[in-house]
Amino acid sequence: MLRALEIRDILIIDRLELAFQPGLNVLTGETGAGKSILLDALGFVLGWRGRAELVRSGATQGEVVAEFDLPPDHPAREVLAEAGLEADDTLILRRVNTSEGRKTAWINDRRASGEVLRRLSDTLVELHGQHDDRGLLNPKGHRAILDAFAGTDAERAEVRTAWTARTRADRALVEAREAVAAARAEEEFLRFAVKELDDLAPEPGEEEALDVARRRMQAAGRIREDIGRAHQALSEQAEQAIGDATRWLEGASDGADGALDAPLAALDRAMVELGEAVSGVETCLDGLSFDPSDLETTEERLFALRALARKHQIAPDELADLRADLSGRLDALDRGAAGLSDLETALAEAESAYDAAAERLSIARKAAAERLDRAVSAELAPLKMERAVFRTEIEEAAPGPEGRDAVAFTVATNPGAPSGPLNKIASGGELSRFLLALKVCLAEGDRGVTMIFDEIDRGVGGATADAVGRRLAELANGGQVLVVTHSPQVAALGAHHWRVEKRVADAATVSTVTALDAAEREGEIARMLAGDTVTDEARAAARALLAG
Known part of the structure; x- marks a missing residue:
């Protein structure tokens, strides 16, 4: 579970300290306020490959520190042991990027490589969004996902x-x-x-x-x-x-x-x-x-x-x-x-x-694929996609140590329409809901992983947005979910709420993040509903959303 994130001199952030909590954490703000920068910073400290230029203009170096809780049975401990690093109940990752482009990382104050960070990140964080090529949209990982669901x-x-x-x-x-x-x-x-x-x-x-x-x-x-x-x-x-x-x-x-x-x-x-x-x-x-x-x-x-x-x-x-x-x-x-x-x-x-x-494994996978298809279909109905069809396709592949099955998740958005890969067939909003439905069905056993959803509710609103929010809250139950959202329905269901803002100080643009109390949450959700001019009706609607 991600406990804290500290960012210094990264892009338009001069200094920022965030203390995240269990449950559903929502981040809201105007477009361009810097919400995606938070994810860039988190990806940087986790060793992900992202933007080449991260250091804030005029600074000599940028730094990100992330603190995670590490339960005794967390899989990150095995990665640390293989790397010859000691594992404590708290895992602190720190990474620095100089203005010349040189990157240096530490794990619990011990120097570490970007490769070790990336291996750790696979056990600590899952990022899901419309452009996610590390998670559910990557067909190379679909067989492993099905095996995890099937328990094979x-x-x-x-x-x-x-x-x-x-x-x-x-x-x-x-x-x-x-x-x-x-x-x-x-x-x-x-x-x-x-x-x-x-x-x-x-x-x-x-x-x-x-x-x-x-x-x-x-x-x-x-x-x-x-x-x-x-x-x-x-x-x-x-x-x-x-x-x-x-x-x-x-x-x-x-x-x-x-x-x-x-x-x-x-x-x-x-x-x-x-x-x-x-x-x-x-x-x-x-x-x-x-x-x-x-x-x-x-x-x-x-x-x-x-x-x-x-x-x-x-x-x-x-x-x-x-x-x-x-x-x-x-x-x-x-x-x-x-x-x-x-x-x-x-x-x-x-x-x-x-x-x-291999035949016994194939039989187990095919049986699990049918269960997964039914489970996803059941989740799609509340997300206003009851006519969509999700199917786990299993085809024979070249034999290998993991069997001889090629697995791919395919969708058809309407009955009779041709099915195809998730990221090729579904529109932005549909794709978000497919991913969410699939993740809800696969989330069992993922409680040690922080799940991050980047604007997964884009293109949906009203009752559908409410259904998305409720699925996210369900995922966060007993775990931790971070969601970047523009949907007031989703924001209202968060257990913890941060507002991301961009301002100009001393001719420099900086991004800030503020933890909101109950009154501030009402105002932020009203702004999300009404825009720049917050009306009494918007505030009433915000109170209604917060009341559930």
Whole structure:
């Protein structure tokens, strides 16, 4: 609920402070007095796109502050939470526009963007008038309006869930088809490459092992001859020389008085060490023995691994992984037909579930549309439009997360006349009454929103204007309605009354707004009835209107 509106240096308003109340608040005044400026100022602080030049001539900046009550369950609290702003019981919006055109906004003294203001405004205020493109005249919002009237939250949630599942199933099928198509495009390469890798059957670490074996065999060919000569020298010459020396010394040892004992012992040890050396050399020779064809086989295998690795531009040790990857892609290709069939079945099931949920939502909407048409028709009769026809048209549209229904409110002002969109068929006065009747039927649950009607009674008078006023008062019951009006019948039904006036002070035109007491209300309504010259008859008629 809008509690206060403070305006400084906006257009022809120098400073203005308004304290609005629950119920029906009416604003009256001469044409051009500045009533629409109040709405411009309120729209500015709510982030609406409006006039480009708002700052009063000669001022450096203009400012608007709006104060709203915020009950604990008000939807504005969710918007504030998403924006990272704290929510109090009072919401204060402040927006400044400099003479250079720079705009700055605050929400409860925290800087905020125009986008956050606009999202908040959707929960705080509804503006209705003959040129309103944000509310009931906008066909893009008619489906949501019908859903709110119908109470289709459960059905729409089911449709959104089914749509998500359908979308995922469709995406999975598309991706699988693309993968199979890509695989088929390289099928010949895959089959050849996999066969080539299967024939070679590379193993991790094999290239290094082959390279070591090759180097060992190449080295063996170069050193085996020298090791063989060494073996011959050790086993034949050295062994013979030590043996001969030992026999000669043993024959002379008896006459040497023990002087040869130590040399003989050393020769014995040398013979043992020589035997071990010969054995080790023989073992080495055995290890260096290989079939020349083994070297050829090893080199062929090594060169084949390296050539295939170069072909695929990877390291030889990665060939085994490549083999597994290409084999997997080939298997996926071979399994592709069966996999696509499963995904097609899953998509068909998801589409069937979506169609069923969308059909249930459509049925609920069509039933609600009939109820809404009857309710609006009942409201049109007191507004002197009993011959007019309001109809909620539902046509099939492209499927989506909100179902497959296109909803539009249409009217025919006379029986047999063609129906069409609200803002195309109805005249100004008729349109106002259509909007009012529709809003009365849709107002249930909107008590937290301030409703503003901008000259919605234009073009009507007498009993029809009285009926408009009574509908507005009904809407305001338990809530808040602001109405800019030229109708004395409507003004008389207001719970609170402000008069907007324009005056010239110090060669400058300014607009003022005055809260009227009972006597002042009588005079203002008499002026609305009689014009510039207020007669006793006009005052009597004003008193009669105020008396109800």
